[in-house]
Amino acid sequence: MSDLLEWSEKQALENLRFHIQTAEQLAKDANATLTLLLAGAGGLVAYLVKLLESKADTVWLAAVCAFVITLSVLSATLIFFCIKTAPIAAPTNEPKNIYQPSFSLSAIREVELQNIQVRIDQVARRNMRVATWLDYVRFMAVCSPISPAAVGVLCTVLGLA
Known part of the structure; x- marks a missing residue:
């Protein structure tokens, strides 16, 4: 039983550390995406200032x-759903929770193995949520030129040019 418990603990901790590493990678990807979105918005604001100075058409x-x-809006969505600070499970439990002299070591280890599974599930759900929203934002960033084109067409149709 001890060999099985030891092997299971090792595998569980490896699995949890993998999910935590994935969370770190998602955070890096989200920050890189935010940098690109903000750089694009900043460049567009500079272009908007030039258009205002040159008294460009309303359509533009x-x-x-x-x-x-x-x-x-994409940047705000990314910050809110992917980058905003949220708790993440630690790979191991706190000493106050695992130091229980009134229980046998094997009983504590078995309960802690169940606790590791709960933490794995929590981190995996968190990663799935962040990855899903990151994918949404990236897809919408690719589609983002549609909105200015639609506004330009609408302005032209309404005769605001």
Whole structure:
């Protein structure tokens, strides 16, 4: 029984550490995506200032504004769902929880193995949520030129040019 318990503990901790490492990679990817979105929005704001100085057509102003707003909303979505600080399970338990002299070591280890499974499930759910929203934001970033094009067409149709 001890060999099985020892092997199970080792595998469980390895699995939890893998999920924590995945969470770190997702955080890096989300930050890189945010950097690109903010750089794009910043460049568009600079372009918008140039358009305002040159008294450009309303169509161009509206389209660039729509693009800036789209990238800003995507950035906010990314921050809220992927980058916002959230708790993550530690690989091991706190000493106050595992030091229980009134129980046998094997009983404590068996309970702790169940606790590790709970932490694995928590981190895996967190990773899935973050990965899903990161994918949504990336896809919407690829589709983001649609909004300024639609605004430009709408302005043209309404005769605001």
